[in-house]
Amino acid sequence: MNQNYIIPDEWSIIEEGFDRERVMSSESLFSIGNGAMGQRANFEETYTGETFQGSYIAGVYYPDKTKVGWWKNGYPEYFAKVLNAPNWIGIDVEINGEILDLSQIEISNFRRELNMKEGWLGRNFNAKLKNGIEIEVNIIRFLSLDLDELGAIKYEIKPINNSAKIIFKPYVHSGVTNRDANWEETFWEPIISGIEQGFAFVQARTFKTGFNVVTFMENTVFINDEKQEIISSENSQTETKIQFKHEVEVNPNETTSLVKFGGYTVSTNHSENELVNAAKNVLVQANELGFEKLFQNQKEAWAKIWEMADISIEGDVKAQQGIRFNIFQLNQTYLGKDARLNIGPKGFTGEKYGGSTYWDTEAYCLPFYMATKNQEVARNLLAYRYNHLEKAIENGQKLGFKNGAALYPMVTMNGEECHNEWEITFEEIHRNGAIAFAIFNYVRFTGDFSYVPEKGLEVLIGIARFWHQRANFSKDKNQFVILGVTGPNEYENNINNNFYTNYLAKWCIDYTVELIEKIENEFHSDFNQIFDKTNLSKSEISEWKNVADNMYFPYSEEHGVYLQQDGFLDKDLTPVAKLDKAERPLNQKWSWDRILRSPYIKQADTLQGFYFFEDNFTYEELEKHFNFYEPLTVHESSLSPCVHSIQAAKLGRMEQAYEFYLRTSRLDLDDYNKEVEEGLHITSMAGTWMSIVEGFGGMRVKGDQLHFTPQIPKEWKSYSFNVNFRNKILKVNVSHEGTEFNLEGNENLEVIVNGKSTEVKPLIKTI
C-alpha cells in the first residue's frame, strides 16, 4: 500500500487535516455520482494548487484521432476520449476583498467526509485569511438520485473574529480543459449563454460527436437560515461563462450560506431546443422540494440501495470500509436505469481508459448487479450487447470475417470499437467469450431462459461463427489452433494458443450448439425465425463442432498443467517473490519487451478459465494450476486479486484469500498501484463483492439450488450479505459459530451448505 491517511470508519471515507500533496488522491477517492453524471471531489472555490478537475456526463465522449507510428489496416479511425464536462459546481468566494484559496492560506480542522450511507460529500475547515479574518466553512454536496440531472451544494461560512463582507461568486463555465489533450486542444464548442433572473446557463456542444449540453445553476443566499434578497447587479457573462456576484455582510458567529442547484441537461435525453426548458424544469422541481427535502430524499434513496446491496462485516473496520466503498462507487457509476449506459472502468472519477464498456462488465460486474438488483438490470446489461450485435458483425467484417461472425469491441461507447492498439483491439478477442459466458451465467443465476430465444442466441451464433473462423487447422499438430492473441494477461501480446482463449472458444461453440438444440426442441417457432434471420445451416454447425471437438490446448506433462500459451516454458520462471521490490510495479519500471518476455502475469489468465469453468476441473487440478501460476502473478491489474481470493478460499487458504481480499477492497483507498490520483478502479470493485460472496461465502448456483461453503477470516467476527436469487431475497450471516440463512417473506429456497441441505428461516423483512 502507498498511502494510509483515510480514517477507518464503517460508513464514511474520512480525511482529516489538509495536505496539498493529497489533494488529487482525495479528489478521486471522494468522487460522487448518481449513474447519470459524476464528478471528482474538486473544491467549489478557487484553488490554485495542483488539482485534477473532472466532471463527467454518462455517455458523453469525444472521438480522438487515432495516431500510431505506422498505420495498420483495420484500425478504428477514432478512439473515445472521456471528456471533462462544463463546470457547474464553481463558487468563488471573496472575504473582505480577499479570494478564498486553500493553497494560499492557513487551514485548520480540515475534514472531508464521503458519507456512503447517505450519499453526500462534506467538507469543513477553519481558515485564517491573509487579511486577518478567521472563518469556519462547512460544505455539503450531493448528486441527486431522485432528480438525476441535478446536483446541490450548501456552502456555509461563519466569520469568527470579526464581521465580514462576503461575496459568493457562483458560476457555470463551459470553457473547461481536458487532462488528456494534445497541446491546447478544446473539446466544447460554446453555443450560447443566458440569464433569466436567478437562472443561468451555458450551452455547449462537443466537437465531432455533437453532444449538446446545457449546464445550469440557480442560487439562494441565507444568513442564519434566513433567505436573503439577491441583488445581482454585477453579473459577468460571456459565451462560455456566467458568474453571479452575491454580496452579504455577516456579523461574527453568524452563518451565511449559499445554496446552489446545478447540473446538466443533455441532448441524449431531450431534444436540443428543449434543453434550456428541461433545465428550468429540473430547477422548478428542486425549488419545490428545497435543499433539505432533497437531502432527505437522497438519504432515503441510498438507504434503499443499501438495504439490498450492503455487506456488513463485524470486527474489522478497514475491511468493512473497503467493501462499502466498493459497493458505493459501483452504485454511483451504474444503477441499471438506462440500457444505453454501461460501467466504465474509471466511472466518473477520471479520464483514463476512454470508452465505457470493457469485458469487465460481463466478467466482473454482472454477478454483482444480478445478485443485488432487480434482475431487469442484469438483463439490460445483456441487451446492451444484443443492441450492438450489428456493429459487432461490421467490426468482424473490417477484420476479414464473414457470414455474420461477430467480434465485439474491446472498448466501446456505442457499439463501435474505440480503442486502437493492434495487440488489444485486434487480438484481445477473449472478450467475445466473456460476452457469451455472461449469457450462460445470467440464465444459470436468474433461471430466465426467455432471454436466449429472444436475444441471446443470435449473439451466441455471431460469436460461435467468429471462433470457428478465427481458428485454423495446424497440420503440424493435427488439431485446430488459435494464433496471434492477447489473453486476459495483457503482459503477453500476440501469443499462440492461449489456453484461456482456446478453452473459451471451444466452450462458446459447444454452448451455442447445445442451446440451438434446446431451442429447436422446445421453442420451435423461435428456432425457425432465428435460423432464417441468421442464415444458419446444419452443415455450418457441424463445421463449428469440428473445430470445437479438435481444439488444441497446450499442456505440460512435466508440470501437469495447461500452459498459458505455447512456449511458456521457455521463459525464466523465477517467482515474483524473488523480484527486487524496487522493480515493482513492473509496468512502471520495466520496458514493455522485458515484461513480455518475462513469465509475469498481470491478472488471472489460465486461472480465469478455472474460475469461469470451475466445475470442469477437479480440486487437485485447481490446486496444481494455482500453485504454478499464482507465484508468477504480479496482480498489476485491479481485476486480479479477486479471482485469486475466491480460488484461495476454495483451496482453504483463508489467510491468502484474506490478503487478496484486502488488496482488492482497499486497492484505491490504500493506493496499491500508485495511481489513485488518476481515478478509481470501478469495475474491479464488483470483484471485491465476489471475493466475499463467492470466495468466503462460497456461494455457487447449481440448478435451482444455492450452494455455500462458508468460511470466515479469523480477523472478522461475522459478515452478512444479501442475494436476490430468482426474485427471492436471501440474507446470509456467517460467523465463527455457523451460518444463518433467512429468506424474505414465506418463500422457499433450497440452500445447500457444504453439500448438505440446511434450514432457511423465513423473515417478513430482511433488514
Add this chain to the structure above:
Amino acid sequence: MNQNYIIPDEWSIIEEGFDRERVMSSESLFSIGNGAMGQRANFEETYTGETFQGSYIAGVYYPDKTKVGWWKNGYPEYFAKVLNAPNWIGIDVEINGEILDLSQIEISNFRRELNMKEGWLGRNFNAKLKNGIEIEVNIIRFLSLDLDELGAIKYEIKPINNSAKIIFKPYVHSGVTNRDANWEETFWEPIISGIEQGFAFVQARTFKTGFNVVTFMENTVFINDEKQEIISSENSQTETKIQFKHEVEVNPNETTSLVKFGGYTVSTNHSENELVNAAKNVLVQANELGFEKLFQNQKEAWAKIWEMADISIEGDVKAQQGIRFNIFQLNQTYLGKDARLNIGPKGFTGEKYGGSTYWDTEAYCLPFYMATKNQEVARNLLAYRYNHLEKAIENGQKLGFKNGAALYPMVTMNGEECHNEWEITFEEIHRNGAIAFAIFNYVRFTGDFSYVPEKGLEVLIGIARFWHQRANFSKDKNQFVILGVTGPNEYENNINNNFYTNYLAKWCIDYTVELIEKIENEFHSDFNQIFDKTNLSKSEISEWKNVADNMYFPYSEEHGVYLQQDGFLDKDLTPVAKLDKAERPLNQKWSWDRILRSPYIKQADTLQGFYFFEDNFTYEELEKHFNFYEPLTVHESSLSPCVHSIQAAKLGRMEQAYEFYLRTSRLDLDDYNKEVEEGLHITSMAGTWMSIVEGFGGMRVKGDQLHFTPQIPKEWKSYSFNVNFRNKILKVNVSHEGTEFNLEGNENLEVIVNGKSTEVKPLIKTI
C-alpha cells in the same frame, strides 16, 4: 505494376502529356536533391490542383509527441517527423492579368524530363490562357552539387499569338504546412524577413528542435537573353513571406526569362547570426558564375559521379532506365560528404518514415557506397554509428540492459530512438546485428582493418553485451533462446526464436570474440586501451561464448529447413500464388492480426540470414530454404526483391532473378506498391545495384580476391559496371559472349571467374 506513363529512355525520366491524376506521382518521381537538400518536383507557379508540396533539408526534423493507446514504459517521448521546409522555388506568373495555373487551363506539348546524366529537372508546355493568350513555357531547375546551399531556376515564357504583359512574382515563404500534422499545427516559427535590393530572405526556426533556417532568393529578368533593369516597386513583405513583382512587356515570339537563385543556409552549418551573410555569400558565388556556368558545372559534377557509379545495360532500355534511376536517386540523397548525415528511406522525396537512419543503411546501402565511392564514404557510414555508441548504450539502459550493452535505435536522427511502436522500437533488435555485420563487410571489402581497433571493436563489444543479456536460458530446451522479437519480416511481431535474429546474435558474439583475440595478438596497446575503456574481462567473454555456443535454432526435420520462428508450422501454409489478387497488397487489404497469423512474409527473413552468411550454408541448403520461403513471400517491402534476385541468380534461376530485378529497379517508376505519390523508396535502390553486381555478376570477395560467376538475362545484350576494390577500379563487362575485366592503370588484381583465375587487362582510364 500500377502505372506505365514514364517514357523509356536510357538517361532520362520523361513524362509527356499533362494529366492531373499523375501530378503527385510525378512530383515524387522527378524529385531532385544534392545530398544537402532536396525537393519534390512541385511546380514553381501557382497550382490549385491536388499536389503534395515538399522541400527538405538534410538533418532538419521535428520531434512529434508520442501518442499511443496505453503508454508503455520506455517509449521515446518524441518521434521524428520529416519537415517540409520553407519554399524558395515559388514563382507566381501573371500574363495579361491572368494567373498561370495548369489546373485551370488548356495545356499541350507538356513534357517533363529528369535528366539523370546531367542532374537537372526540365519542364515545358504550351498553354492557352482563358484570356486568349497562347504561350510556350520552358523551365530548368537544379540543385547545385558545387554550391550545395544553392538551387537555380530558369523560367522562360514566350508569348505566341500576341504581345503580353508578363509579371513574374518570385517569392520565399516560411509559412508552409506538413502533410503529416495534427489538424492545423505548424512547425516553423517565423523570426524575421528582409529585403536588400534584389536579395530577399525569410528566417524561421523549427519549434522544439530550434533549427534556424534562412531561405533566400535573388532574381534576374531577361528578354531574349538581355538582362532587364528590375523595378521592384510593389514588393510585398510579411514576417513569413516576401514576394517580388517583376513586370515585362514581351512581343510575340520573344522570350522572357526569370532566373531565380535560391536555397537555404542552416544553423547546423553556420552560426545563427551568420545565416543571412552566408546566404549573401552563396549568391555572390552564384552570381560570379552565372546560371550557364553553374549549369555547366552541374553537368560536369554529375559526369564525375557517373564515371564511377554507372551501370550500363545494352539491349533493354527499361532495365537501363531503372538502374540509372536508382543510382541517381541514391546519389541525390547521400554523397558521403557530411558524417552527420545518413540515408533516409524516402530521401528528399516525401515525409513518410520519420528519421533518417534505419538498418537499411548497413544492410543495403553500404555495399553500394563501398564499391562506387572512395572508401572514406563507407568509413563515414560506420563512424556514424560509432559516434552514436554512447546513446545506444543509454538506449539499452532505458530498456533494462546493463554494463555497456548497446541497443542501436530502429530509427534515428541523432542517435536517439525516434520511433515509437513497441513491436518495432523494443523488439526489432536484429538491427543491432546488421550494424555489426557492416563492420565485417567493410573490413572484408576494403581490407581496412584499422577501423576495428580504432572504433569498430567498441561498437561490437556493446552489441555482443546486448545479445548476451537479451538471450535467456530455457530449461525446457536446455539451450539459450531469444524471446519476443520482430525479425526483418515485420509481418510477424513479438515472436520467439526468430532464426535470423538468433543466428545473427550468435554470429555477433563469435565475431567479436574472434576480433578481440586478433587485436590482443596483433594490436596489443589498442587491446589494453579498449579493455580498460569498456571494462571487459575474460570471464565476461566466456559468458558470451556460453550463450553463442548453446544458441537454439528452430528447425523442422520434416521440411529440412530452419524455421522462421517457433510455431511457424502451425500456420496455414497456402502459397502466395493461390491468394486472390484482390487481396494484395496485404498491408492495404488485411487487418494486422490477419497478416500476423498468416504465413506471409514481407521481406527476406530466414533468407536474409542466408544472404549475409552465404558461405556458412551449402547450395542445397539455400535451395531448400528458398523453395520453402519464397513462395510464402509477398515482397511488400521495397527491400525484398533484391535479396531474392541475388539468390535466384545464385541458384541459376535467371528468369526469376530477372523478374525480381525489374521489380526492384522499377519499383517506383512502375509504382508496384501503389504508393509512389508518397515519395520514393531510396534505401532499397542500393539493393537494385546489388541485384546486378552480386546477383547477375555474382561478385563476391574472398580474401584479397574478387570472385565472379557472371550470368546475363536473356533480354540483355550486355551490361557493365565498375567496382572500387581496395582503391583499384575494376571495370566489368558481361555479355553473352563472355566477361571482360579491365583494371585502371597498371594495377594488379586477382579475379576469379567460376572458380578459375582470369585475365584482367590494364586500362589507362576506365571510361
